[in-house]
Amino acid sequence: MISIQQNDFNVGDEYAALVANDTAAGAVVTFVGRVRDLNLAREVQGLQLEHYPGMTEKSLQEIVAQAQSRWKILRWRIIHRIGNLYLGDNIVFVGVSSAHREDAFHSAEFLMDYLKTRAPFWKKELTADGSVWLDSQEKDQQAMQRWE
Amino acid sequence: MISIQQNDFNVGDEYAALVANDTAAGAVVTFVGRVRDLNLAREVQGLQLEHYPGMTEKSLQEIVAQAQSRWKILRWRIIHRIGNLYLGDNIVFVGVSSAHREDAFHSAEFLMDYLKTRAPFWKKELTADGSVWLDSQEKDQQAMQRWE
Amino acid sequence: MIKVLFFAQLREQLQCAELSVAESDAQTLAQLHEYLTGQHPLWAEFLNNEKLLMAVNQTIVKVSQVLQSGDEVAFFPPVTGG
């Protein structure tokens, strides 16, 4: 399930949902992305997260379908927050359960690499010097291209 | 911190400890291994987990030191349960926080690959036909060798 | 009509989030682009950014994409979520 929401999420609850009544799930990987204090040497105070409603969900569904064609995934969950977020706030949750750890690790990393380069979200950083739109990073493109 | 224990762990609590008061942690990866119902086509009912006390902790500390020399890790946590475990029970928790997702994903996967091949734990599977010691798997050796 | 959306930094640069264009003025994405920069000369600087992405009906496409009435077109900078 994909959720785009302003509200925070709870990692313990999301983990519980990924494995509830599923004794086939031998491996569960979760990733959480958070607002951190230093980005490219700027002191970040917070983020404003904009997205393209509708296309966000559609692009994430396509990314999940790709992951499912490459790895054996039992359950998955993507949550991306939007709006104003502050230092230490959770931004994104990706969770995958699988029989085997390789499938869980690789599909979770794939989902994040693709989300970072294909899903229409944009971050505006709030720093002491004002706000500035984040530039996309070459290393994210490279991370994504590993899977091609 | 490394814990070898009979008791279960709580993924939400472990996540909270990995990020508490740390605004540098932009990325957190957790892995949970669980007792699953089918292993190599045998119907598993549970596991008995034996370990080599003392060496277990020592070997895991060495594995963590290796990971820290390869990736920028902020905080890490390893929990491995021992004793009798049943279908759907948690077995192992590995959690890593880092500024960047590559470091968090790769160090967590490395820790698991090494744990699977280097840490002195042994599983005895309980099936309807009796109990049987698990054989080590070639694919785990191969997974470990990727990092060398 | 074709619905045109702008997001993030581009929305702020153009000072416009959404507008409509008659399909006769925009039979392809390339024509729509030309029409917009013709109507709004100040936008050219921003719309000519090679890094901009374009989506039609919420799928990223190339500039040769043919448009039809009812399409939803979006222009936006490279994404930075996650």
Added chain:
Amino acid sequence: MIKVLFFAQLREQLQCAELSVAESDAQTLAQLHEYLTGQHPLWAEFLNNEKLLMAVNQTIVKVSQVLQSGDEVAFFPPVTGG
């Protein structure tokens, strides 16, 4: 004395978890191995398993390892945790 430990399937096969050997009987790990199979002919089948791992003072070592009094030696099958 040298403390010798056996784990998991090997412990069950030998029906022994722990024993002590005088250091004079085991100056290297190879000698200890020879001593054990000499004393317990029924163990040879299991101790000659090429896949067995050996640790001295909780670090995996090769069979050429020199031993001294007080060492803790362990023999065990390939690990299967996680």
